[in-house]
Amino acid sequence: MADLAxxxxxxxxxxxxxxxxxxxxxxxxxxxxxxxSFLLDLFGSLLVGLTEFAEVWVIFHNVQVxxxxxxxxxxxxxxxxxxxxxxxxxxxxxxxxxxxxxRMGTLDAFYLRPQPVLAQLMTCEFSLRxxxxxxxxATALVAGLVRCDVDWSLATRAMLPMAIVFGTAIFAGLFxxxxxxxxxxxxxxxxxxxxxxxxxxxxxxxxxxxxxxLKMIFGYLVPVAxxxxxxxxxxxxxxxxxxxxxxxxxLLPLAAAWVWxxxxxxxxxxxxxxxxxxx
Amino acid sequence: xxxxxxAYWQLTRAGFRKQANYRLAMLAGLTTNVVFGFIxxxxxxxxxxxxxxxxxxxxxxxxxxxxxxxxGLLGAVELGxxxxxxxxxxxxxxxxxxxxxxxxxxxxxxxxxxxRAAYTFIPRGLxxxxxxxxxxxxxxxxxxxxxxxxxxxxxxxxxxSFLCRYAVNVLGFWLVETRGVRSLYGVTATFxxxxxxxxxxxxxxxxxxxxxxxxxxxxxxxxxVLSGRVTGWDSVQLLVIxxxxxxxxxxxxxxxxxxxxRKLEVQGG
Numbered sequence: 315m316a317d318l319a320x321x322x323x324x325x326x327x328x329x330x331x332x333x334x335x336x337x338x339x340x341x342x343x344x345x346x347x348x349x350x351s352f353l354l355d356l357f358g359s360l361l362v363g364l365t366e367f368a369e370v371w372v373i374f375h376n377v378q379v380x381x382x383x384x385x386x387x388x389x390x391x392x393x394x395x396x397x398x399x400x401x402x403x404x405x406x407x408x409x410x411x412x413x414x415x416x417r418m419g420t421l422d423a424f425y426l427r428p429q430p431v432l433a434q435l436m437t438c439e440f441s442l443r444x445x446x447x448x449x450x451x452a453t454a455l456v457a458g459l460v461r462c463d464v465d466w467s468l469a470t471r472a473m474l475p476m477a478i479v480f481g482t483a484i485f486a487g488l489f490x491x492x493x494x495x496x497x498x499x500x501x502x503x504x505x506x507x508x509x510x511x512x513x514x515x516x517x518x519x520x521x522x523x524x525x526x527x528l529k530m531i532f533g534y535l536v537p538v539a540x541x542x543x544x545x546x547x548x549x550x551x552x553x554x555x556x557x558x559x560x561x562x563x564x565l566l567p568l569a570a571a572w573v574w575x576x577x578x579x580x581x582x583x584x585x586x587x588x589x590x591x592x593x
Numbered sequence: 594x595x596x597x598x599x600a601y602w603q604l605t606r607a608g609f610r611k612q613a614n615y616r617l618a619m620l621a622g623l624t625t626n627v628v629f630g631f632i633x634x635x636x637x638x639x640x641x642x643x644x645x646x647x648x649x650x651x652x653x654x655x656x657x658x659x660x661x662x663x664x665g666l667l668g669a670v671e672l673g674x675x676x677x678x679x680x681x682x683x684x685x686x687x688x689x690x691x692x693x694x695x696x697x698x699x700x701x702x703x704x705x706x707x708x709r710a711a712y713t714f715i716p717r718g719l720x721x722x723x724x725x726x727x728x729x730x731x732x733x734x735x736x737x738x739x740x741x742x743x744x745x746x747x748x749x750x751x752x753x754s755f756l757c758r759y760a761v762n763v764l765g766f767w768l769v770e771t772r773g774v775r776s777l778y779g780v781t782a783t784f785x786x787x788x789x790x791x792x793x794x795x796x797x798x799x800x801x802x803x804x805x806x807x808x809x810x811x812x813x814x815x816x817x818v819l820s821g822r823v824t825g826w827d828s829v830q831l832l833v834i835x836x837x838x839x840x841x842x843x844x845x846x847x848x849x850x851x852x853x854x855r856k857l858e859v860q861g862g
Binding site: 351354355357358361362365368369372373375376377378379380381499501502503504505507508509512515516519523524525528 | 615617618620621622624625628629631632635636638639640643644648649770772773774776777780781783784789790794795796799
């Protein structure tokens with residue numbers, strides 16, 4: 315474990331965010347101090363991004379159009395979905411490790427500090443290695459925007475940042491939902507992968523290919539279609555499939571609000587249920 | 594000091610029973626398996642349809658069999674970033690105790706892993722295939738031979754997968770932290786084994802690259818044999834290739850273990 319920031323750099327009277335900044339800063343310095351291991355991690359994360367892209371590419375090596383979108387449009391979907399997911403993963407993905415915190419008793423320490431437990435958990439790690447996956451996603455997004463020859467209308471210029479910000483919020487909210495359920499599951503941690511990683515996987519595909527039940531689930535219940543597919547339809551001005559009209563994309567903030575309402579309710583429920591790890 | 598095989602058989606049974614205790618984990622694994630199965634099936638169905646109803650020898654029922662058999666096998670072959678007991682024991686020094694036992698270290702862990710894998714078919718493997726058969730439908734062979742060869746192929750696949758993970762984990766004798774290499778292994782193996790898209794639809798150069806590695810033997814081969822995509826002499830050929838990788842990766846693991854043992858230094862007492 316790395317020490318906190320040296321005393322001279324830490325103000326005695328901070329604002330509310332001082333402790334969070336100190337922890338994140340220490341995590342970043344800790345990762346950079348093991349250079350070889352850090353480079354290997356960066357490379358591993360790059361490979362994750364590249365193989366995910368390769369899956370899409372292999373399919374388009376065999377077909378021209380999938381679910382009404384061509385390869386250029388899929389670059390947009392893939393880029394937006396992966397950018398939002400990997401940003402959320404960077405910010406809060408580590409709360410996945412909650413079962414370990416519970417088992418080791420580390421979580422109890424978080425309860426004792428005068429800060430919200432969720433805020434502490436979110437800021438207790440900052441995995442820089444995820445930056446390389448963000449790089450792959452951003453590259454795909456830019457390539458998609460260039461190759462699709464998008465019309466830089468007001469709508470496009472508004473939709474793009476909206477998709478990135480609220481898409482990240484949707485995935486971050488799903489991570490919090492997953493962590494909340496861990497209070498009840500402990501040994502069944504893998505269950506929540508079905509909507510976090512499953513949601514991420516589904517969001518990188520054109521939702522038009524899904525059978526109706528999946529379309530409804532990923533369109534409305536776990537609204538990952540809002541992170542990439544719907545914004546892409548809006549940017550390229552394409553019609554949506556039955557049940558997912560293109561104008562829905564403008565309700566992105568509402569979809570993010572729904573996920574976060576669910577996340578915070580589950581979190582309250584989970585933290586109240588928690589009785590301590592014992593020991 | 595050669596132990597009789599019954600010691601290993603006991604370890605296999607213990608591995609089976611140990612796994613049987615994690616009921617909730619198995620249910621969770623099954624749910625996630627099924628959700629991913631539906632997403633993958635939707636993608637590959639759309640791809641087959643877009644290719645005009647046939648894609649590299651797969652029609653809709655064929656690709657469905659591929660998706661659900663691979664989801665069913667996933668629990669047994671443990672592709673991906675799996676934590677490994679042996680890796681932890683090398684890190685904390687407990688491996689020294691394993692070396693003092695009158696059984697072979699690699700064979701001990703293989704025996705236990707075969708037991709673990711066998712159990713996963715009850716709560717994860719068969720239900721996954723059943724869900725696929727009941728919801729979207731899949732074609733399976735109607736004669737006994739593909740199933741018999743299929744069982745042999747699955748045992749070989751689980752063995753290849755274990756031996757690969759073993760070889761990666763014993764690198765811990767030299768590296769302090771194996772997380773980096775294990776994750777590199779997981780990503781590469783998952784993709785080249787044909788989990789997300791079958792190796793048969795890879796472009797030529799990528800397919801050649803995959804076949805130069807043991808990974809298709811972990812997933813694509815048992816599925817090909819079991820689903821009847823390959824039959825007769827061709828299936829036997831696939832089994833021979835799997836056996837070849839068992840020997841090669843097994844030998845590699847043994848060389849690494851012997852070399853690592855000489856290097857091993859455990860502090861404290």
